Amino acid sequence: MHPAYSVIFFTTASGAGYGLLFWLSLATAIAPDALGRWPSLAMLAVALVFVTAGLLASTFHLGHPERAPGALSQWRSSWLSREGVAAVATYVPAGLMGLLWLLGLAEGLIVPLALLTAAGAVATVYCTGMIYASLRTIRQWNRRDVPWIYLALAAATGGILFGLLGGLAGVAGRPIPMLTLACLLVAAGLKHRYWTAIDADPGAYTAKMAIGIPGLDTLRPLDAPHTMPNFVMREMGFTVARKHAEKLRRLTWIALFAAPALLLLLGVLTGLAVPVYLLAAISAATGVVLERWLFFAEAEHVSQLYYGRSRA
C-alpha cells in the first residue's frame, strides 16, 4: 500500500497525543492533585495539539475535506466513522477538564471527566487500528493484533511525552517510566510476533483464483490494460524491496524499542528526567514513523493479483 505521509503523520501524532491524554487522565483520576493545576493544563494543551494536528493532517488526503463532518454519520458500519465520532466525543470531557483546571473549579467533577477522557483516548486509537484491521483485502492488516499494536505504541509514545513534560514541570513520578517501559516491551513483543507471522504467511489468494476459470493449469499475464500505472496500481501496488524492509525493521527496533527502553532505565537509575526523556522522545518519534511507514509499505493488496502478483 502506498504510504501516504499525511496518514503516517496522523496516526503517529494523534497516537502519541491520545497516549499522553490517557496517562494524564489516568494520573488525574488516581491522584487529582498530584500534578498540579498548571502542569496538568499544559500537558492537556500539548496532547490536544498533537491530536488536533494529526486529525487535521488526516483531512489532507481527502478529496473533499470540507465534507468531512459527513464522516460522523455511518458509525453503525464504518470504523473510520467510529474513529471520527470517538475523536470528536473525546474533546468534550477533555475540554471540560481543561476548563475546570483553567478556572480552578470543582475538584469532585475532575475524576469522572478524567475517566471519560481516558476511555475516549483508548476508544479512538482502537478505532484507528480497526480501520486497517477490518480490511480483508490486506493480509498484513487484517489481524487481531493490529489495534493492540496501535494501542501499545500510542501508550508508549504518549508515556514518553508524559515523562518529558512531567520532567519539565518538575512533577515526574516513579510509576510513569515503569509503565511506559512496560508498554514499550508489550509493543515490541506484539510487533515481533506480527513480523514473524506476516513473513510466514504467503497469502491465501492466487492469480488463478482472481481470474476464476475452473481447471486452469497455467496463467501468464500477456498485455496490461493500460500502458502506464493507474490509481489502483499506484495506491495499492506499492512494494518495498525486502532487503530495505529488513534494514528498516532493524532501525525500527533500535529507534522505537531498544534506545527508548534503555534511556528510560537510565532515567530510573540516575534520576535524570528531562535529557533522558528528550532523547527517548526523539528516538521513539523516528522509530514510530518508520514503523508506520513499514506498516503501509509492507502491506500487499489482493487487487494486485490482476497486476502481476501471483499470491496475496
Next chain:
Amino acid sequence: MTSLPENTGTKLGLVIDLDICVGCQACATSCKEWNTGGYSAPLSDHDPYGADPSGAWLNRIHSYEYTRDGTSGTLHFPRSCLHCEEPDCVTVCPTGASYKREEDGIVLVNPDTCIGCKLCSWACPYGAREYDHDDGVMKKCTLCVDRIYNETLAPEDRSPACVRACPTGARAFGDLGDPDSEVSRSVAARGGFGLLEEFGYKPVNRYLPPRDRQPDPPAPSPEATPTPEPDGSALEALFAWVDRTLTARS
C-alpha cells in the same frame, strides 16, 4: 445508508463470455465515453496524450495466456465492479456515499457526499474503484444506471454502454437474481463463475469460461525433420567444407 440492504430481490449484473471476447477495448472506450458525460461525469484524465497518461476508467481489459487440459489459449479479461451482494466497499464508507441499492442491487457512489477518503477502494479485492484526482471523489461502474431506466432512450439502448458496444456479443446484462432470466440461463448452461469467490463478497457479475478446444498439435522436433541422402556432388562438397571451416572457427 452504508449498511447493506437485507435482500435485493433483483440482482442486476453483467455476464461476460470469455470464450468470445476478442479484447478490442470497445467496452472500455464506450464506457469512458458515456460515463464521462453521465452519472460519473467527469472521468478525469491526466496527461492523456503525453508520456505518462493516466485517468479514471471504470472498465479495464487484461490479456493472459493460459493452459488447461493440454490446450493453450489467449484470454481477454474485462474487469469492472461486480456489484457484490456483501461488499465491504459499502460498509467501510464513513459518509454513506458508497451504497447498494435495495431495488436492483447496483453499488453506487454518491458524488455529492463522497469525501474522497479512498477507503472503499482499499476494501475492494477486485481493484474496481478508481479515484478521480480532479473531481476528488471515487468513481466506479454504475451499471449505466442513467441508461438502463432512461425512457428518453430507444428501448434497445437501455442497456449498459459496454454491452451495447460489444461487437462480438460477449457481454450481456440482466437480472441474475431471476433464475429464468436469459443471463441466468446462459450462466447455468455454460458453467458461469464468479471472481475470487473464496473472498466472500458474493459477486453478482458472472463470467463464462472459454469452451474446450482441440488439443494443441505436437510441436515439431528436430529429429522428425528428414535429412536428404548425400549425392556426392561438387556443390555438396563445397558446403561441407564451408560447414567444417565455420565450425572450426567458432
